[in-house]
Amino acid sequence: MASITIRHLTKQFDTKTAVNDVNIELGEHEFLVLVGPSGCGKTTTLRMLAGLEPATSGDIIFGEKRVNDIRPKQRNVAMVFQDYAVFPHLTVYDNIAYGLRSRRAPRSLIQERVPTAAKTFRIDHLLKRKPRQLSGGERQRVALSRAMVRDADLFLYDEPLSNLDAQLRHQAREDIMALHQIKQKPSVYVTHDQSEAMAMGDRIAVMRDGRIEQIGTGSDLYERPANLFVAYFIGTPSINLFAVSLQQDGDALFAVNPGLRVRLPESAQMQLQRYTGKTVKMGLRPEDLHVPKLAPFPVSEDNQTEGVVNVIEPSSTGCAVYLSSIEPEPQDFTATFRTRLPASYLGKEIPLALNLEKAHFFDPESGDSLLKR
Ligand SMILES: Nc1ncnc2c1ncn2[C@@H]1O[C@H](COP(=O)(O)OP(=O)(O)OP(=O)(O)O)[C@@H](O)[C@H]1O
Ligand SMILES: [Mg+2]
Incomplete structure (x- = not known):
């Protein structure tokens, strides 16, 4: 009551x-x-x-x-x-x-x-x-x-x-x-x-x-x-937001921008079909970006990207890593790891595995979420 x-x-x-x-x-x-x-x-x-x-x-x-x-x-x-x-x-x-x-x-x-x-x-x-x-x-x-x-x-x-x-x-x-x-x-x-x-x-x-x-x-x-x-x-560091266009390739839907090409999971594909050919915002929380060999899911070229390490900030649970995507249009994004990344990685390019099951998608105009969970 x-x-x-x-x-x-x-x-x-x-x-x-x-x-x-x-x-x-x-x-x-x-x-x-x-x-x-x-x-x-x-x-x-x-x-x-x-x-x-x-x-x-x-x-x-x-x-x-x-x-x-x-x-x-x-x-x-x-x-x-x-x-x-x-x-x-x-x-x-x-x-x-x-x-x-x-x-x-x-x-x-x-x-x-x-x-x-x-x-x-x-x-x-x-x-x-x-x-x-x-x-x-x-x-x-x-x-x-x-x-x-x-x-x-x-x-x-x-x-x-x-x-x-x-x-x-x-x-x-x-x-x-x-x-x-x-x-x-x-x-x-x-x-x-x-x-x-x-x-x-x-x-x-x-x-x-x-x-x-x-x-x-x-x-x-x-x-x-x-x-x-x-x-x-909600969430610190804040969610990463990437402008991506949704493109059909064979029987799968991919989220694509100049620095990124990832395959959407089945459930998201079904719900986002009608946005094929359109640009949407893809959101990924920093903890859903992983060092590939430590990722708790299978990693392939369809769920990976790279980034250059700009800053490593140690935290009580591991570290927050601030990165930029690779040219032609560098974009800043953040990953949080449960382990400490050694300082020797500063300035280096590292691969990242994306947990796309956790990705959010938003209408770029209204801002509304496009997925029902
Ligand atoms: N007595 C008032 N006369 C005119 N405008 C007011 C009055 N009181 C509040 N406002 C306006 O109403 C809006 C909401 O104010 P409010 O104080 O509720 O915000 P708040 O969320 O508590 O912000 P803060 O986190 O800064 O305390 C503001 O734009 C404020 O300028
Ligand atoms: Mg107030």
Whole structure:
């Protein structure tokens, strides 16, 4: 059962459509991550859910009840703001207790919850300080604690970890997930960091220019991106995109460009038949390019290409190799290997085996995915 339903939600600021026909059904215990580039409408969406911004049109439904006209306080939503708004004149303790006090929670509950939340976010030694005596990261953790003490029906987080260093960020992320496990309330978490989205979301909604481009689990988005934007936005290093023309040769369909000639797998051939003679975008994730002798599939001239190694970047799992295809039209692309490529390969041309079973194809104009998986 959906606990929160958002239907055709739209927000118009003068001539700017900040949120454009957004539809989301949020499960009872679901942790949804809203991800997208700056200015795509994430904060505006959250503010409409919290009741801080009236919707221009559309419905926001909590359970069975349409809440568009219900004031923020009556919606019982806890929100952590992007600019971690805390009250400057209140101590850390009073800031955290604020939401409970304003709802007339019993003193014993406040005394129990405030120190526990502060401890969770490692600011329990700062309870007597005022916000101006705190670092940005500490203030952000006050804002997180303040939301966490609440018994809200919906939790909204607007980039709450953007001011934390990598280690604290990781820790706070785990704390938020642990608290979500305890509270089991629907939550919407905004970030523009796709790796954070992949790590945290039960589902992820990818937003662009006020619209939701795709909503699904991390593997839906990674393995079955609906369009070029999602394919490119999700995954680091980004997916490689090659403009290829689809050419029939004998009984097979080949993807061809000046530096590449590969045979498409059977399933893709069937679906792409009607694009024969046309140019499409072929997408291959960096991990689907292999050193031929280590490839987990048979390698032949029909699934190989070459590239010149420009940069080798070691990583915890192996390395990322940045390459250029061979003339006449060099194109940059990336491969990630599970082994480290020795530095002696820099500047050299190496063969690469392509796992075409994993290739994506997109309409070059609409950007829509051409394969059903
Ligand atoms: N009060 C406002 N008046 C006019 N335009 C606004 C207003 N608030 C937001 N906008 C515009 O609406 C669009 C969406 O803004 P929003 O703050 O929702 O983006 P965002 O996805 O949260 O971006 P960021 O990642 O930078 O926080 C932007 O183009 C912004 O300039
Ligand atoms: Mg924002």
